[in-house]
Amino acid sequence: MLELFSQTLALLQSNLAFYLLTVALTTLCIGSFLNVVIYRLPKMMQNEWQNECRTLLADELKTNTVGNQPVFNLVLPHSHCPSCQTPIKIWQNIPLLSWLLLKGQCGQCHSKISSRYPIIEMLTALLSVVVAWQLGASTLALTYIVVTCALIALTFIDIDHMLLPDQITLPLLWFALLAAAFGITIPPAEAILGAAIGYMSLWCVFWAFKLLTGKEGMGYGDFKLLAVFGALLGWQALLLIILLSSLVGAIIGSIQLSIQGKDKATPIPFGPYIAIAGWIAMLWGDALQTWYFGLLS
Numbered sequence: 001m002l003e004l005f006s007q008t009l010a011l012l013q014s015n016l017a018f019y020l021l022t023v024a025l026t027t028l029c030i031g032s033f034l035n036v037v038i039y040r041l042p043k044m045m046q047n048e049w050q051n052e053c054r055t056l057l058a059d060e061l062k063t064n065t066v067g068n069q070p071v072f073n074l075v076l077p078h079s080h081c082p083s084c085q086t087p088i089k090i091w092q093n094i095p096l097l098s099w100l101l102l103k104g105q106c107g108q109c110h111s112k113i114s115s116r117y118p119i120i121e122m123l124t125a126l127l128s129v130v131v132a133w134q135l136g137a138s139t140l141a142l143t144y145i146v147v148t149c150a151l152i153a154l155t156f157i158d159i160d161h162m163l164l165p166d167q168i169t170l171p172l173l174w175f176a177l178l179a180a181a182f183g184i185t186i187p188p189a190e191a192i193l194g195a196a197i198g199y200m201s202l203w204c205v206f207w208a209f210k211l212l213t214g215k216e217g218m219g220y221g222d223f224k225l226l227a228v229f230g231a232l233l234g235w236q237a238l239l240l241i242i243l244l245s246s247l248v249g250a251i252i253g254s255i256q257l258s259i260q261g262k263d264k265a266t267p268i269p270f271g272p273y274i275a276i277a278g279w280i281a282m283l284w285g286d287a288l289q290t291w292y293f294g295l296l297s
Contacts, residue, residue: 009137009138009139012137013136013137019132019136019137020129020132020133023125023128023129023132023145024125024128024129025125026128027124027125027128027129027145027149028095028096028121028122028124028125029095030124030128030149031095031120031121031122031123031124031125031149031152032093032095032117032121034120034121034124034149034152034153034156035116035117035120035121036074036079037074037153037157037168038120038153038156038157038160040072040073040074041074041153041157041165041167041168042157042160042161042163042165043072044072044073044074045163045165045167047069047072051069079093081106081108081109081111083106083109083111084106084108084109084111086106086107086108086109089107092107095118095121096118096121096122099113099115099117099118100118120152120156123152124148124149124152127148127152127279128145128148128149130283131144131145131148131282131283132145134283135283139184140184140185143175143179143184143185144282144283146175147172147175147176147228147232147279147282148279150168150172151275151278151279153168154168154169154225154271154272154275155271155272155275155276158221158269158271158272159269159272162219162267162269163219163221164219164221164222164224164225164271165221166221166224169221169224169225169228170224172228173195173224173227173228173231176191176195176228176231176232177191177192177195177231179191179232180192180231180232185232185233186232186233186234190234190235191230191231191232191234192231193230193234193235194227194229194230194231194232194233194234194235194237194238195227195228195230195231196227196230197230197235197238198223198226198227198228198229198230198231198235198238199223199224199226199227199230200223201226201238201242202218202222202223202226203223205217205218206218206220206223218270219270219271221271222270222271222274225271225274225275225278226238226241226242226274226278228278229241229274229278229281229282232278232282233278233281233282233285237281237285237289240277240281240285240288240289241274241277241278241281242277243277244276244277244280244281244288245270245273245274245276245277245278246273248273248276248277249268249270249273252273253268253273256268
């Protein structure tokens with residue numbers, strides 16, 4: 001298995017165009033799956049919470065309020081048009097190409113298909129190709145592409161639901177620690193320290209803000225996401241990520257609230273800004289820190 005992986009890696013390293021094309025096509029398909037995750041995972045979590053409430057109520061009231069619920073997960077029910085319920089055929093589910101051929105419409109009832117689906121597919125492929133271009137054909141590039149895909153799912157779920165699911169953040173944290181353990185990223189001790197400092201730094205900010213204002217300024221998912229970047233890049237990168245995420249959040253958040261005409265007190269998800277800042281730090285963190293300290297000196 002390792003020999004096959006080494007041979008594949010050598011082939012990709014010898015042909016940059018083939019390598020980038022392989023990454024683009026593969027991650028286009030992954031982007032299609034991410035659309036499923038972004039839509040279904042929050043609904044699966046909501047169904048789970050509702051079932052737990054029904055079970056609790058059944059125990060409290062001594063009644064049978066728990067019934068058979070329809071199967072809903074990342075596989076079932078099969079993809080279908082939300083308007084006419086027509087199952088989507090295989091040829092209608094080709095990433096990006098099917099949406100273009102169908103002109104953004106259902107093949108049966110011609111209801112509009114959101115442009116967000118091909119956008120997420122293209123974004124996944126584009127960011128993955130950037131990672132591949134920057135790092136070449138390597139295990140580090142593969143690691144960062146996996147992280148990139150997870151960040152896209154987390155970003156759009158947080159935008160939709162103000163939620164960073166443990167089902168993604170916790171496996172991603174363990175993935176980052178394992179990458180360190182296998183010598184792909186940073187030394188394991190630095191990864192563990194980075195994860196701890198990443199989590200505790202925002203945890204302290206959370207409680208300081210809550211004690212001062214009586215309000216919760218962020219969610220626990222934000223702590224876990226920053227811990228992921230601490231495990232990937234080490235504690236030294238955390239300050240840069242926090243500064244970048246605050247800057248990006250202030251700019252984009254202000255524009256968003258201004259366009260939507262909402263009050264500045266309106267809560268906005270912070271996870272996407274941590275994801276953006278962390279992704280930038282993964283690829284250009286050292287260059288940014290060198291540039292920043294060069295300005296100071």
